[in-house]
Every structure is written in C-alpha cells, then in structure tokens.
Amino acid sequence: MSQSQIRPAVRDDDEALGELDRETWSPLHAVYPRPRPPYEPFFDSGHRPEEHLVAEIGDRLVGYVRIGRPTPLACNTHVRQIQGLAVRESARGHGVGRALLRAAALHARNQGARRLTLRVLGHNVPARRLYEAEGFAVEGVLPGEFLLEGEYVDDVLMGRSLLA
Incomplete structure (x- = not known):
C-alpha cells in the first residue's frame, strides 16, 4: 500500500x-448511536471543512481528523482539540492515523495553539x-462516564504540548 497524503x-x-x-x-470509540438513514451531511455549522484534514491513498479518501476548539472562550484559544479521528479498515496499520495526528499537531501549531487535547x-x-x-x-479520567452497550466506560482525557 502506498503512503497516504x-x-x-x-x-x-x-x-x-x-x-x-x-x-x-464502532462502540469502541462512538458514544452516539449507529448512524441510520436518512444520513445527515458530514459538514454542518459546527463541523466545517476547514476543521478537518483528510488522508488519501491514490484518489481514495482513507481517513480524517477533526481539529476544533474545546470551548468558545477567549482564554482558551491557545488549545485545540482532536474531536474525531477515523481511518478506513483497509488502511489501518499503514501509518495513516499517525500521519493524521502529526498533521493535526502541525495544523494546530500553525494556528498558534500551544496545546492539543483529546478524549x-x-x-x-x-x-x-x-x-x-x-x-x-x-491528564484525567472520568470513571464510568458513558453507558455503552450495557457497560460503563471511562472517558480518558489526554493532551500534549505543541511547544518545540
């Protein structure tokens, strides 16, 4: 498999x-129910194209990462949050997720962010x-935060510095 762009x-x-x-x-990462038709558009007022980076192999889209602001507060503008990461099954194990994370960090740094967080x-x-x-x-754990398929699941808060 060739390298992703x-x-x-x-x-x-x-x-x-x-x-x-x-x-x-997948219930491994989703806290919302399985999507059912009719499907909503992927992009909406809260999820704009400019908040996403995509990975392609050849002309096929194989992954994406959504980079947003965790809050609308002015005192929090130095932080970006990964609010979604997905890689097509056929592209897993080929560095696509890693490439998307690295690109997200660079994207956030270029926007002036000092920290990158995720849940x-x-x-x-x-x-x-x-x-x-x-x-x-x-950086924190919210024990049993979600009840998914009959099991209580922790919400794990993670972060990293973007300072060189």
Missing part, C-alpha cells in the same frame, strides 16, 4: 467523509496506544 478537507469531501464515518462507526474511551486500547506513541499523556 494529507490535505485540508474541502466541501466536496462531504459525501466521502460521511460514508467513511458510517463505515468506521478517548477507556476501552479503546489501540487508539490510546497510538496517542501515547505520539506524545499524548493521560
């Missing part, structure tokens, strides 16, 4: 990103390992 998302990616999001839905479900061990390998550390 990372680029900013554009409005025309809406349908492909929606399909990818539905394809990669991950406690039982999502593969994602937690990837985040730790990319410099994220656990």
Whole structure:
C-alpha cells in the first residue's frame, strides 16, 4: 500500500467523509448511536471543512481528523482539540492515523495553539496506544462516564504540548 497524503478537507469531501464515518462507526470509540438513514451531511455549522484534514491513498479518501476548539472562550484559544479521528479498515496499520495526528499537531501549531487535547474511551486500547506513541499523556479520567452497550466506560482525557 502506498503512503497516504494529507490535505485540508474541502466541501466536496462531504459525501466521502460521511460514508467513511458510517463505515468506521464502532462502540469502541462512538458514544452516539449507529448512524441510520436518512444520513445527515458530514459538514454542518459546527463541523466545517476547514476543521478537518483528510488522508488519501491514490484518489481514495482513507481517513480524517477533526481539529476544533474545546470551548468558545477567549482564554482558551491557545488549545485545540482532536474531536474525531477515523481511518478506513483497509488502511489501518499503514501509518495513516499517525500521519493524521502529526498533521493535526502541525495544523494546530500553525494556528498558534500551544496545546492539543483529546478524549478517548477507556476501552479503546489501540487508539490510546497510538496517542501515547505520539506524545499524548493521560491528564484525567472520568470513571464510568458513558453507558455503552450495557457497560460503563471511562472517558480518558489526554493532551500534549505543541511547544518545540
């Protein structure tokens, strides 16, 4: 498999990103129910193209990362938050997630951010390992924060500095 290319998302990616999001839905990382038709657009007023980077292999979209602001507060503008990361099953294990995380950190740094944070479900061990390998550390745990498929699952807060 050839190396992925990372680029900013554009409005025309809406349908492909929606399909990818539905394809990669899993109780391992999703706190919302499985998407059902009719499907909402991927982009909306709260999730704009400029908040996303996408990964492509050839001409196929294989992943995305959403980088947003954790709050609308002026005193928090130095922080960006990863608010979604998805990689197509066929592209997993080929560095796509790692490339998206590195691109997200650079994107956030270029916007003047000093910190990058995220939330991950406690039982999502593969994602937690990837985040730790990319410099994220656990900064807090909300025990049993979500009831998913009959099990209470921790919400793990992770973060890293973007200062060189």
